[in-house]
Amino acid sequence: MQLLMDRILKDGKVIGNDILKVDSFLNHQLDIELFNEMGKEFKRLYKDSEITKILTIEASGIAIASIAAQYFNVPVVFAKKYSGTNMDKDNYEAEVYSFTKNTTYNIKVSKQYINSSDKILLIDDFLANGRALLGLSSIVKQAGAEIVGAGIVIEKAFQGGREIVEKEGIRVEALASIEKMELGKVIFKEY
């Protein structure tokens, strides 16, 4: 998606060879106009698929999923990393290791909000090593629901997540795919 790639080149900050900071528009300050264009693109990519629900993970996925949901006319469910006292006790759960936070989360989705007739689109901001998508996929499988595919904003293709996720039989669509980062520059994959 050209608009997104241009924005990454303009406002993304590369740190070392593997961190891309996009705080200014994607995951701290949120450019909702851009999110709408991303939502339309996810809809275009999945226009032939029946989707009943979007599943994402807190926190950065929530806004992207919510804006995109308007183009699919479906509700969003977000997996919780941190459950309060109000959370249901009857949940689907999966472990997800986060490299950026150096923590393993036990993510949870109430059993009430995914059922075996659901056709689920997974949405997240980044695909790096694929751990978050695998965790969400595990939850969908526990519910006996179908995974239609994943919609990712930025794929760091050099971290191998796509291969791991595709091996699970999951279709992966990324709006921008980064081949490598070096000397402070982002180099996108050519198609």
Added chain:
Amino acid sequence: MQLLMDRILKDGKVIGNDILKVDSFLNHQLDIELFNEMGKEFKRLYKDSEITKILTIEASGIAIASIAAQYFNVPVVFAKKYSGTNMDKDNYEAEVYSFTKNTTYNIKVSKQYINSSDKILLIDDFLANGRALLGLSSIVKQAGAEIVGAGIVIEKAFQGGREIVEKEGIRVEALASIEKMELGKVIFKEY
């Protein structure tokens, strides 16, 4: 907002005298169509105010703020409760005690994303004791920006948050205001 009050009566679950669970449409599964109606209502309430940015707090505020932002044509910034290794080091910070999670969070907003010319609308899902709004307000003041007001989905009026927040000079608009909860029932304030 009648549509919201009807939905709370239909799908909200009262636990004891102070917990209202609205997981099925507001803060775990998200009814994005309803969120659009809420966004329109926030715009109607603040139609005469110039607003440059919406500030909310992760995780439940993010979707509400993002959908509402479409009616104001402004970006969203969300205060982070949990900062990863990628987070800026130069932040506005405030302490917020959460009763539902029995934890004090040190919420953070990068200094890059609020500045002294901003006119800020605060958005959150619940107003109970007011701690989250006070934390957000502290961050806006540290930035030297203006708080136009707060837009809250559900106010638990019996927990005193509005008084505390209004004493700070902040306008508070709630889409549904609960006077009390007893015997499993929600009783709304009459206007």
